[in-house]
Amino acid sequence: MFAKSYKITEPKRFEIFVEDVRNDAVLVRPEYLAVCKADIRYYLGNRSARVLKRKFPMSLIHEATGIVIRDRSGKFKPDQRVVLLPCRRAECEGNKCDICVRDDECLLDNYCPESHFCSSNYDGFSKELMDISDEYILPVPDGVGAEAVFSELISVGCCAMRRAGLTKDNAPESIAVWGDGIMGYIIALVAKFSLDRHINVIGLSEEKLAMFDFADVYYSNDIDLLPRMSVAIEAVGGNASGIAANQAIDKLYSGGRLVLCGVANDNIPLNTRMVLEHGLTIMGTTRSTRCDFEKALELLQIGEFRDRILKLLLSTVEVDDIKKYYEVFEKESKSTALGKNIMKITF
Amino acid sequence: MNIAVVLAGGSGSRMGMVDRPKQFIDLYGKPVIIHTLEAFEINEGIDAVCVVCVKEWQDDLSLWLKEYDIRKVRWIAEAGASRQLSSLNALDAIRDFCSDDDYVIIHDAARPLVSQKIINENIAKVREYGACDTVIPAHDTVIRSLDGEMLESIPQRKELYLGQTPQSFRYSIVRKAYDDYFALPEDERPVMTDDCGLVLNSGVEIGIAMGDKLNMKITTMEDLLLIKSIVRTGI
Numbered sequence: 001m002f003a004k005s006y007k008i009t010e011p012k013r014f015e016i017f018v019e020d021v022r023n024d025a026v027l028v029r030p031e032y033l034a035v036c037k038a039d040i041r042y043y044l045g046n047r048s049a050r051v052l053k054r055k056f057p058m059s060l061i062h063e064a065t066g067i068v069i070r071d072r073s074g075k076f077k078p079d080q081r082v083v084l085l086p087c088r089r090a091e092c093e094g095n096k097c098d099i100c101v102r103d104d105e106c107l108l109d110n111y112c113p114e115s116h117f118c119s120s121n122y123d124g125f126s127k128e129l130m131d132i133s134d135e136y137i138l139p140v141p142d143g144v145g146a147e148a149v150f151s152e153l154i155s156v157g158c159c160a161m162r163r164a165g166l167t168k169d170n171a172p173e174s175i176a177v178w179g180d181g182i183m184g185y186i187i188a189l190v191a192k193f194s195l196d197r198h199i200n201v202i203g204l205s206e207e208k209l210a211m212f213d214f215a216d217v218y219y220s221n222d223i224d225l226l227p228r229m230s231v232a233i234e235a236v237g238g239n240a241s242g243i244a245a246n247q248a249i250d251k252l253y254s255g256g257r258l259v260l261c262g263v264a265n266d267n268i269p270l271n272t273r274m275v276l277e278h279g280l281t282i283m284g285t286t287r288s289t290r291c292d293f294e295k296a297l298e299l300l301q302i303g304e305f306r307d308r309i310l311k312l313l314l315s316t317v318e319v320d321d322i323k324k325y326y327e328v329f330e331k332e333s334k335s336t337a338l339g340k341n342i343m344k345i346t347f
Numbered sequence: 348m349n350i351a352v353v354l355a356g357g358s359g360s361r362m363g364m365v366d367r368p369k370q371f372i373d374l375y376g377k378p379v380i381i382h383t384l385e386a387f388e389i390n391e392g393i394d395a396v397c398v399v400c401v402k403e404w405q406d407d408l409s410l411w412l413k414e415y416d417i418r419k420v421r422w423i424a425e426a427g428a429s430r431q432l433s434s435l436n437a438l439d440a441i442r443d444f445c446s447d448d449d450y451v452i453i454h455d456a457a458r459p460l461v462s463q464k465i466i467n468e469n470i471a472k473v474r475e476y477g478a479c480d481t482v483i484p485a486h487d488t489v490i491r492s493l494d495g496e497m498l499e500s501i502p503q504r505k506e507l508y509l510g511q512t513p514q515s516f517r518y519s520i521v522r523k524a525y526d527d528y529f530a531l532p533e534d535e536r537p538v539m540t541d542d543c544g545l546v547l548n549s550g551v552e553i554g555i556a557m558g559d560k561l562n563m564k565i566t567t568m569e570d571l572l573l574i575k576s577i578v579r580t581g582i
Contacts, residue, residue: 001388002382002459002578003462004561016561017579018577018578019579020375020376020382020578069389069391070389078391079391128462129389346464346467347462347464
């Protein structure tokens with residue numbers, strides 16, 4: 001059947017594509033979409049021209065929920081709401097790379113170089129209809145509404161906890177999270193609710209830090225007040241991620257762990273002398289995979305957690321044509337607010 | 348209940364083809380009519396579909412319905428000599444199945460790019476008004492000429508829209524309009540090119556559902572070329 005999709009063809013240029021969508025697996029109508037910073041980088045052209053040329057045209061958006069239209073396997077019912085998973089498992093037999101990480105419990109397909117990721121090196125969810133394998137959808141639990149669109153971000157937080165080996169049984173008494181943006185907020189919230197520990201958050205914006213009412217907050221320029229810790233999570237990203245990471249290195253106890261979650265634009269200098277002196281462990285984590293989404297959906301069923309996620313939903317814009325789609329990208333690319341203006345698509 | 352009626356009774360004479368009507372042309376691996384039926388098949392608001400089809404193509408249609416797993420088609424009605432007679436045959440075919448308060452969504456088989464949004468808006472508007480037409484604003488200036496030689500007038504563009512399908516009606520409304528129309532002696536029946544014209548002629552108010560430029564009808568070879576260039580395959 002024919003269906004429309006919106007694809008970016010050059011920075012600040014979306015075009016309507018009409019594609020013939022097959023229905024071999026689960027036919028899904030994307031419902032709520034949220035724009036990620038990575039989408040905005042493509043929209044603004046903040047990647048090298050060579051990279052952009054290789055990727056365009058491409059449908060953006062990897063944070064989405066959808067509604068099942070028809071499932072050939074019968075596992076999902078028509079009208080069932082689902083979360084769409086963006087990581088696409090490699091189609092190789094696990095013998096393409098020297099070391100296959102696809103089935104490594106800590107890394108999984110998320111770190112497999114042969115995997116694809118929607119709106120990065122694979123079409124994203126800006127589509128009227130999609131045929132999607134049941135591997136890449138999960139049911140939205142009853143009682144969870146449009147906020148399910150934040151599942152992807154929550155799953156990234158869950159992935160960080162999993163990758164860092166942090167559980168309720170072994171996590172230290174307090175955890176520090178650098179970053180007062182949406183990723184910092186969600187990672188702090190995931191740490192709070194999945195580990196049940198005291199959370200310290202370090203940020204710059206008084207207005208944003210005021211929203212972290214489940215944590216103790218510290219200003220980045222008053223870092224001396226922050227107690228030392230054994231686990232620090234950097235969720236700042238951008239050019240400031242280096243400052244955050246170095247502050248964390250200074251504050252970690254010997255043997256402590258620094259988990260890097262923010263995406264830096266450029267290479268950042270780190271105080272490796274301190275890393276050596278204190279025997280610190282630095283690890284990176286990004287994106288997520290199916291098991292992290294399952295954990296995210298469990299968290300969304302906790303009322304208090306869900307209420308705090310709902311605060312991130314600034315507005316819902318009904319997108320019934322490409323003009324509205326542009327408007328949301330413009331709004332999100334200029335927004336400094338803690339939260340997102342999400343789309344409900346009806347095009 | 349919402350019943351879609353897909354009109355596939357055309358001959359394709361304006362395309363110059365002799366082997367098959369336009370609605371049965373292959374478009375990227377499927378007959379045009381199957382693309383159209385798929386749009387209604389997946390729409391949550393459509394309960395059943397009646398296809399009006401020329402007799403000699405009904406066997407082919409039945410095979411395609413199986414091949415492409417189209418399950419909502421419950422009736423294949425015979426095409427009439429005119430669009431009105433085809434619609435009437437569909438209304439007769441579904442008569443025992445639906446009540447006066449059910450809705451009929453009538454669509455051209457040769458418009459395969461009908462979107463879910465258009466179908467949904469038809470369902471919403473027909474429930475609100477009892478009858479609705481799908482239109483798009485006229486972006487070009489429309490010229491009126493009575494003889495095809497001389498310009499007669501230039502109507503105000505902002506008042507003009509171009510009609511598409513679906514056209515949707517409460518069953519009782521469209522039924523009465525058709526019964527009244529065919530009760531007239533043949534030479535007294537006004538010339539109508541679509542179902543909305545006939546319903547409007549019976550004094551019923553008709554709401555407007557916004558269509559889409561892409562919801563174009565394959566009438567000529569140029570239209571087919573346009574549709575083929577719009578649809579991107581292999582993605």
